[in-house]
Amino acid sequence: MQLDVVVPVLMGCALLWWVSRGMTWTTRLAVSAVTLVLIVCVVLVERASR
Structure with a gap:
């Protein structure tokens, strides 16, 4: 897993x-x-804008 997926999920869970x-x-x-x-x-959306 990439960090740009893991960090938002962990922050959302917290x-x-x-x-x-x-x-x-x-x-x-x-x-x-x-x-x-x-x-x-x-x-x-972030990945599509790259």
């Missing part, structure tokens, strides 16, 4: 853990899915 302390598990899963989709979109 932020999700910090924000989701008061959420239920279903809400956490939904937020996780949305976060991962956004990270993938940002990485794809």
